[in-house]
Amino acid sequence: MKKVLKSLIQYPLYIISLLPFRVLYLLADFLYVVIYHVLKYRRTVVRVNLKNSFPEKTEEELKSIERKFYLNLVDIMVETLKMASMSASTLQKRLNITNKELIQNFYNQGRPVMIVTAHYGNWEWGSPIISSLYPDPCMVVYKPISDKNFEQILNGWRSRFGAIMVPMKSTLRALMTNKSNTFCLALVGDQTPVRSETQYFINFLNQRTAIFLGIEKIAMKMNIPVVYAHLDRVKRGFYECHLTTLFENPKETQEHQITEGHTRFLEQIIIKKPEMWLWSHKRWKFNELQGDVR
Template sequence: MIKHFFSVVTFGFFYLLSLLPFWLLYIMSDIIFVIIYYIFRYRRKVVDENLFYAFPEKTEKERASIRIKYYRYLTDLIVESLKLLTISEAEVKKRVYVPNAELITDYFAGGQSVLGILGHYGNWEMGALRFSQLFAERRVIVYKPLSNKFFDNIVIRMRSRFGATLVEMKSTMRKLISYKNERTITVLVGDQTPSKPEIKYFTNFLNQQTAVFLGVEKLAKLTNSVVVFCDVRRIRRGYYQCTFIPMFKNPKETNTYEITHAHVKYLEEVIKEKPEYWLWSHRRWKFKPEDMV
C-alpha cells in the first residue's frame, strides 16, 4: 500500500514537471548538468573508459571535450524525455522533421512491411513517437522491459501515447508472425547489450569487439520486411530530423550477418560524426569474446 502511494505521488510529480514549457525545462537541464557533472560525477569512469577505447586516436583534451558535450546533451535528453509524458501531437510533429516518410508508404504500397533500426543516439524516444504519427498501418515498437516496474510502466505509457503497439523483445517474433497479413512498421533499438546467455555474435564497433543482438536480422529474414535505418540527428536544442535510410529491400537474399554488420557500421559512422549524442554512460562493453569461453 505504501509502495503504491509513493508510486502514485512520484508519477504525479513527473507528470506535473512534464507540463512545464520547454524553455523552463531547459533551465532545469542546465542546473541538472552542474549537479551530475561537477558534484556527483555521474558515471564519469564509465564514460571516460568508453571514450578512451572508442577513440584511442584522439587526445585526452579531445575526449574531454566530447565528454562535457555529452553530459550537456544527456541532461537535455532527460528533460525532453520527461516532456514526452504530456507533449502534444502537434508539438512532436513540429520538433521532429521527417523528410522522406513517403519511402515507407511506397514500401507499404508495394505490399512489404518495414523493419526500422534505431540507435541510442539523439532523442530516440521522441523519434519513436513521431513514427507513431506518420502511418495508418500498424506501428510496432519493440522494447526491453526495465527492471524497475514503476519506471517501466511510465516508459510504456509514454511510448504508446499515439497508437503504437508495444511488444516485449522476447515476444517479437511471435507477434510479427501474428501480424503477417498486415503491413507493419516495426522499430527496434539495434545497439542494446545482450545478456551473456543471449550472446551469439561479436563484431567490431567503435574500435572494440562488441556483442550484438541478431534479432534485427532474424526478424527481417523471417518476415522479409524491408530494412531501413532511422537516422535521428539533432538539428538544434529540442529539434531533430529523422531520415529513413534504405538498407535491404530483400533481406532473405542476404548473407548471414550481412544485415547486422550493415546497421552496426552505419550507426558507428553516425556516432563518429557527432559522438556527443550517443549514450556513453551505458555499459555497452560488459562482455568480450574471451568471456564466452
C-alpha cells in the same frame, strides 16, 4: 500499493512535463551541474568508453566530447519527460522526418517495415513520431527494466499516439499475432545481448563488441525491409530524422550481412558526431566471452 507508488511518481512528473520547453531546459542546465560535476554519474564508464573508442584523440578532445555528451544526456531526460503531455503537432514540429514517404512507399506495396535506430540523438521521440504520422500499427520492441513502475510510466509516454510496446522476448509472437499486412517494427539496434545469447562479435569503435542478432533473424525470417532511422539534433529542442533503406529484401542476404550493415552504418554516424551517442551505457561488458569476431 504498487498502484499508489506508481501514482506518486507519475502525476508529479506529468505536472512538470506541462512546463514550457524553455523552463525545462533551465532544469536541464541545473541537472547537468548535478549529474556531471556533483554526482559524477558514470564518468569513469564514459571516459573509458571514449578513450577505447577513439585512441587517436587527445585528452582535450575526449574531454570536450564528454562534456557535450552530458549536455545532450540532460536534454534527452527533460525531452523524454515532455512526452508525458506533448501534443502530436508539437512533436511533429520538433522532429521532422525528411523523407517520410519512404515508409509509405513500402506500405503502398503491402509490405511492413523494420525501423532500426540506436541510442543516438533523442531516440525516445522515435516511436511517438512514427505512430503519430502513420495509421498503420507500430510495434516498438523494448528491453524490460527492473523498476516496473517506471517501465510502465515510460511505456505509457512512448505509446501515447498508438504505438504497441513489445518486450524483447515477445517480438516474434507479437509479429505472428499481428494480422495487418502493413506495420512498422521499431528496434534499437545497439542493445547489448544478454550473456546467454552473446555469440557474435565484431570490431565496433575499435573494440570487440557483442552484437544483438535479433534484427537480422526477424528480417530474414519474414523478409521485412530494414530501414535505418538517423535522428540528429538541428538545434536545442529540434531534431531531424533521415530514413535509409539498408536492405530491401533480407532473404537475399548472407548470414550476418544485415548485422554488419546496420552496425557499420551506426559506427559512421557516431564517428562524425560522437557526443550524441549514449556513452554511459556499459556496452562492452561481455568482452571477456569467446565468440566469432569480424
